[in-house]
Amino acid sequence: MKILVVGGDGYLGWPQAMYLSRRGHDVTVLDNLAHRRWDLECGTDSLVPIADLRVRAQAWLEISGKTIDLRLGDVTDFAMVEQTVSALKPDAIVHFGEQPSAPYSMIDRAHAVYTQLNNITGTLNLLYAIKEHRPDCHLVKLGTMGEYGTPNIDIEEGFIEISHNGRRDRLPFPKQPGSFYHLSKVHDSHNILFACRTWGLRSTDLNQGIVYGVETDEAALDARLATRFDYDAIWGTVLNRFCVQALVGGRLTVYGRGGQTRGFINIRDTMRCIELALLNPPRAGEYRVFNQFTEQFSVAALAAMVQRAAGKKGINVEIAHRENPRVEAQSHYYNARHAKLVDLGLEPHRLTEAFVESILARIEPLRPRVNPAILEPLVRWGATRNRAGYLHAKDKASIAADERFSAGAPSGAAPLHADGRVR
């Protein structure tokens, strides 16, 4: 299968590209290297060192004997998207290429507008390019479980049968997203559903849970093939943050009461889910939604699990509560269906204490790379001008260089100030 992986330099995109390449697919990666630029802006970095995209692809060729083609470009540039899709004529496009952070979208107005415009434009451009140049192409789009919010009823997979005043219909599941980022994914979902219905396109919208884990079979083959491990308050996930907090101070900070419950999935299961979606495409005109997670946990339960796993390694960990920077329900009903991928053959990995121990073992040697400052949640949902840059004076030169090629960023976004912070 000829597959275009948009955002193929990212945490999931890169291992997914290798996973599909190894299984004999003809893979092209398209990326604008945005996450590397955002790291420079925010002063963040992957704890696991990652190689440049060209080095990654070269290493993959050396080790696997297989070629992953690279295209550097931004999906908000339609001329490039059109040229890529018409030249490649992919059977499927896996679209990871969006701004993926809720806190980043909540920094200020410029970041909110940038997130929505960037994500919406990229997806619209892909839809138009597919319609015009490869209408049979299967668009596999990464959404998020966060599109649903936390309703007081069971969450279905994209659609719900509603009985009302004696009549029935199957309608899109109501969405209550919790940030301008999550909203951008809701907007995408509505746009894609419309394109499928109106133009006969085919798409799978994967409402993914929080992904954990850093190793895949391919990423483990060579240090140059490793993928990201983000633990900071903007790009990191709660489990990664807890693991790093256990290592560097033994104090896990739970935001609010910790009753926030979410769906989780192992990175190896993400790889397999996307393969399953690709191997079982929807019919022309079909827009389908899979809830791509395998288990649900509350934040408090995760903290307790990390505490126990650290304890087995002789690390004494304390759980502390602090004010929640987000505006969200801190104790709520949560029960989301996730049967469709299992029906297609997914055999889920489980999140266990033993798995958390393996994460701790993987990152322990990287402890000197931890920057404790970036664990601090500086983006508050209730504020509209968060000072979320973590830049130090020594970073200024590299940022200034970066700004020169940041044509894709919103004009006026994140100007640099004398103190080296991003306003």
Added chain:
Amino acid sequence: MKILVVGGDGYLGWPQAMYLSRRGHDVTVLDNLAHRRWDLECGTDSLVPIADLRVRAQAWLEISGKTIDLRLGDVTDFAMVEQTVSALKPDAIVHFGEQPSAPYSMIDRAHAVYTQLNNITGTLNLLYAIKEHRPDCHLVKLGTMGEYGTPNIDIEEGFIEISHNGRRDRLPFPKQPGSFYHLSKVHDSHNILFACRTWGLRSTDLNQGIVYGVETDEAALDARLATRFDYDAIWGTVLNRFCVQALVGGRLTVYGRGGQTRGFINIRDTMRCIELALLNPPRAGEYRVFNQFTEQFSVAALAAMVQRAAGKKGINVEIAHRENPRVEAQSHYYNARHAKLVDLGLEPHRLTEAFVESILARIEPLRPRVNPAILEPLVRWGATRNRAGYLHAKDKASIAADERFSAGAPSGAAPLHADGRVR
């Protein structure tokens, strides 16, 4: 009450500004004159001649003794929005300032992306400016009944009580919009709901039906105060088009079977509905939705009504069916609730044969101004590169001049070609 009317040069915005000014409110109009530019682009024009915005405001001062302040600016420009809201500190903002046409949004990719980016950015900018400079301000936002599509259940006002697997919740009504324009309104609705919930803002989202009528008490006072009457295939509504078709050829063209059923409202009721929303604001943090229409009709029923009204004037009218350029259900269940505005005191005008006769009488003297070419629906939903410009060679000079100040338009949108058409 101090009220900012965004889009106050438009079909509804201008009469609404006068309506509120006459009732003693302190009204400021903000507009970027976009509709006048779009008319130049599309070769369209209001059948009723309209005065320039400055002339309108000057005439209003002469006739009513009241001042409507004018600000020319684009709500996608945050510096301007912020300056306006912080200087004015309005009690309410009535937001008509969006690209309002489904066919315009479906011309091609550039117009789809422009519509969504323009509408989303303007609304986000208003939300941020309100949050930062006037958090008590009531945002009255114009949405559309088209956000709901045509579900097989009764349409509620914004939210629906859902019972599912033994649990209940009140959730946003599922949305199934039918164009990239309608989608932009759905995106706005989700963004506004989030801002109310997260920041404690207050907003009324008016899901308006198709507005008909050209006269209000204020617009009728002087020819310079008149508002638009659009009858073309891009900006016009179906009733206006039928009335013009009755006058110029006696042949009403129904797209498809004509079973498409929609909500309708008289322009005088729109004026009153917005006044009722303003006089009865939501509480802080509340996002409420009113379905702003008074009656529902199928397209076939409207055609029959125009036929009968024309018959009374001695005009013999034929009803013809032609291929539907839109992708939409042509025969469907439709029953939408619209009780909240009536509960607040709305006394609806009815759409009757007599009212259609009054429209025919109003536009009959304007028959020489009709351009039959622009009745033709050139935008097909199934195509992605519609040639929807109606420009004639004589218009080229004015367009070229217009293009020079069209900073707000998408780059690369609607380039002009040798044949004078817009690709």
